[in-house]
Amino acid sequence: MSNAPFTPGQTITMAHGSGGKAMHQLIESLFVATFDDPQLSQLEDQARFYFAEMTGAGDRLAFTTDSYVVDPLFFPGGDIGQLAVTGTVNDLAVGGARPLYLSCGMIIEEGLPIETLQAVAQSMKRSAETAGVSIVTGDTKVVPRGACDKLFINTAGVGVIPAGIQIEAGGAKPGDAILINGYLGDHGAAIVDARGELAMESQIETDCQPLNHLIADMLAVCPDIRCLRDATRGGLATVLNEFAAAGNCCMQIEEQALPIRTEVRGICEILGLDPLYLANEGKLVAVVPAQAVDALLDLMRAHPAGAHSAAIGCVAGAPAGRVLIKTAFGSQRIVDTLIGEQLPRIC
Amino acid sequence: MSNAPFTPGQTITMAHGSGGKAMHQLIESLFVATFDDPQLSQLEDQARFYFAEMTGAGDRLAFTTDSYVVDPLFFPGGDIGQLAVTGTVNDLAVGGARPLYLSCGMIIEEGLPIETLQAVAQSMKRSAETAGVSIVTGDTKVVPRGACDKLFINTAGVGVIPAGIQIEAGGAKPGDAILINGYLGDHGAAIVDARGELAMESQIETDCQPLNHLIADMLAVCPDIRCLRDATRGGLATVLNEFAAAGNCCMQIEEQALPIRTEVRGICEILGLDPLYLANEGKLVAVVPAQAVDALLDLMRAHPAGAHSAAIGCVAGAPAGRVLIKTAFGSQRIVDTLIGEQLPRIC
Missing domain, CATH: 3.30.1330.10 (PurM-like, N-terminal domain)
Structure with missing residues (x-):
């Protein structure tokens, strides 16, 4: 031009x-x-x-x-x-x-x-x-x-x-597994960094990436993916709450299974943010039939948009509409939807 | 609700x-x-x-x-x-x-x-x-x-x-007629009035209205409408210049044929605006085959969105790319595209 x-x-x-x-x-x-x-x-x-x-x-x-x-x-x-x-x-x-x-x-x-x-x-x-x-x-x-x-x-x-694909927020069934395609919170942390709100030098970059090629490959292996959303504003916690509410089921995740960079954890500790609510711009949350987990994780980890993919939890019947996290210490707590504002103008 | x-x-x-x-x-x-x-x-x-x-x-x-x-x-x-x-x-x-x-x-x-x-x-x-x-x-x-x-x-x-409809900015042919569906400039004048820029009381309201029902009726009578645009930002003058440039032809309009309310003319005189460039939000400019004019005008005038429809000019071959207006005094002048800004935040 x-x-x-x-x-x-x-x-x-x-x-x-x-x-x-x-x-x-x-x-x-x-x-x-x-x-x-x-x-x-x-x-x-x-x-x-x-x-x-x-x-x-x-x-x-x-x-x-x-x-x-x-x-x-x-x-x-x-x-x-x-x-x-x-x-x-x-x-x-x-x-x-x-x-x-x-x-x-x-x-x-x-x-x-x-x-x-x-x-x-x-x-x-x-x-x-x-x-x-x-x-x-x-x-x-x-x-x-x-x-x-x-x-x-x-x-x-x-x-x-494509014909036959039916992905819905309310599609989760007890026994299904929850997958994500990599590190959580990079976008939110990069924006915080860009605003100069950190007293430290950070190397964190946004995770902004298109997910359509990865998702097409995932659907080829597993056409009956139940739920699929990208975890933008409100982060992973918000998407899981939407799935739990729409599907009238319980999303149970393991804190230790969540891929979060040490640097992002550090930024969250300094600023009092929770990485579960930090925005992502290239991260999908998928609820899939348990028997498809291995094939999907193999595929996702081999894809440039999913190198650090992980299974982070599973779907249970109760308490319906809730998201629970099992902490590193073995306790369990409710992950609610955010009430207030974490970071304005994040996207 | x-x-x-x-x-x-x-x-x-x-x-x-x-x-x-x-x-x-x-x-x-x-x-x-x-x-x-x-x-x-x-x-x-x-x-x-x-x-x-x-x-x-x-x-x-x-x-x-x-x-x-x-x-x-x-x-x-x-x-x-x-x-x-x-x-x-x-x-x-x-x-x-x-x-x-x-x-x-x-x-x-x-x-x-x-x-x-x-x-x-x-x-x-x-x-x-x-x-x-x-x-x-x-x-x-x-x-x-x-x-x-x-x-x-x-x-x-x-x-x-619908199949068979082919409306394009460059579709005008010499001999075609130019129609509009009513008064020009009402929206622009209403916004000026709302901003309190007039020293007078005005009764002008926006002409904002959907044109899809009127256009569907027009296409039923005349499926080969050549060009069709709504005259929003930049007004009638801008649309005609787009048609003239895209079709490499000349748009000739008659000043006396233009439906403009006395009150809008007055507002334009007071503020030094030209109604040809005033924004509309419910006005279409159509270039149509000459033989379809009578049937179209009958239909348009009977429609709630076209009561004051008018034939305002015709298409000539030269000067190509130009819009000419014949004034009330019989002289002719070029109507160019606006260079600067007439009214900001009009829509």
């Missing part, structure tokens, strides 16, 4: 959101040029796809959305653009869908450097390529200085669910 | 965006209860639809998005919720699509009164019912006081385009 339409140090002005020449130039020279998609470049008000090109991949359409307001925009290992693509890809993938198309709605604060926007767009493009999705339609709004904090991005996503 | 979960005067706190109990309560008691859709109430990360239920309506999927940052949130005749549903419905409809499903991504400023959010959600529900669409998936983010101005809403939309 050529940077010629913009001068070094140029910033976003209100005219870039006006519907006029400046906006067209921003859209064409920055977003369309970077995202490089034939639907987007037509500049129609909507992208269009023949059903015949989609129905071969499955029998259902999946549709989701997320807005991203993370602060700061750039943090160790990632940025808001990567998050905006990957997060929505993952929200499709955990429904068993093959993600296909994303929309991109930008709300930009007047004064944002064009270079910042270019870096974010390039990150979105790279993330879309990694996940195998296309950004096909978009919208750009500019608000006056002070009306938003730098940049918010909304992405919506469309995908196709 | 019961208001019981909230107390009078209650405001949004950071906990409402945390992923925990407060967020779940907000989503269930406010959004899910108000939008009242079976997909949404399942609280899955994605909505799911069988292709078999969609392909009967057409052969293509349409997908679009828009963010809404209008200031103020409530204005004469409408509000941000109505705009967020109607604007995205219209972006699908001008592609010839039957709009079906919307997503809703809310970015809420800490401190926003719950009652404001309830009023906006109820307006979204009413607008969705009027347009015949469902809000099926959503996301809620809360940012600290000062990080956004009250409330931004993103909606993405999915629809189905």
Whole structure:
């Protein structure tokens, strides 16, 4: 992409959101040029796809959305653009869908450097390529200085669910096993670090990664995965509580089985955070039939997105709607949903 | 919907965006209860639809998005919720699509009164019912006081385009006629009025209305409509310039044929605005074969969304890429795309 339409140090002005020449130039020279998609470049008000090109991949359409307001925009290992693509890809993938198309709605604060926007767009493009999705339609709004904090991005996503796949939050059955695909809390810890809230130097990077390829492989080995979610805001504890409530069953996990980096444990101790509630951006929680655990763990650990996968617990019938954790000392406690706020603007 | 979960005067706190109990309560008691859709109430990360239920309506999927940052949130005749549903419905409809499903991504400023959010959600529900669409998936983010101005809403939309419909910005041919479905500039004037920028009392209300029913009727009479867009940001002038550029032809309009309310003309004169560039939220610009004009105008004028429809000009071959207006005095001038900013946060 050529940077010629913009001068070094140029910033976003209100005219870039006006519907006029400046906006067209921003859209064409920055977003369309970077995202490089034939639907987007037509500049129609909507992208269009023949059903015949989609129905071969499955029998259902999946549709989701997320807005991203993370602060700061750039943090160790990632940025808001990567998050905006990957997060929505993952929200499709955990429904068993093959993600296909994303929309991109930008709300930009007047004064944002064009270079910042270019870096974010390039990150979105790279993330879309990694996940195998296309950004096909978009919208750009500019608000006056002070009306938003730098940049918010909304992405919506469309995908196709293969016939026979039926993943539901309420699908867990007593005897099922609970799996995760690696270390917990890296994203939350990386954001804390990026905000300078630590008195120490940390090497923690976000775990932001697309999960759709890993999930497709898992579904090939075990088409009857019961529940699947990515543990973002609210962390592992929140997802397990959602499963327990929806399935009217009890999620029992073992503290010692949880993969948590020593450094993340340290950050949590210093700041009084609980890694069970820390946000992840590349971690899935799966409830699967017990007999599929070995095959799934072998597959997951051999996959780049699941090297540190682990079985962390199992599903019981009672106490229904509860999440219990067996601590390293052998005691058991309830893991409730968070009431207050742990970390604002984490994603 | 019961208001019981909230107390009078209650405001949004950071906990409402945390992923925990407060967020779940907000989503269930406010959004899910108000939008009242079976997909949404399942609280899955994605909505799911069988292709078999969609392909009967057409052969293509349409997908679009828009963010809404209008200031103020409530204005004469409408509000941000109505705009967020109607604007995205219209972006699908001008592609010839039957709009079906919307997503809703809310970015809420800490401190926003719950009652404001309830009023906006109820307006979204009413607008969705009027347009015949469902809000099926959503996301809620809360940012600290000062990080956004009250409330931004993103909606993405999915629809189905009937087989044989091929509407494109570049579809105009010399000899075609240009139609609009009523008064220009009402939305822009209503926003100006709501901001108190007028020294006079105005009765102007937004023209915000869904266009999908009108467009479906127009396509039934004239399946070969060439170009169709809603004249939002940038107004009629911007849409015509897009058609002229994409079709490499000349759009010629007659000033005397343009339906503009006396009051809107007055507001424009006072504030130095041009009604050709004022935003509309319920106005379509259609390029149609000349022989279809009479039948289309009869139909449009009989429709509640088109009572003041008019033929406003025609398509010529040259000067290619230009929009020309013949003034009331018989002279002709070029109508260019706006370079700067006319009105910020109009939608």
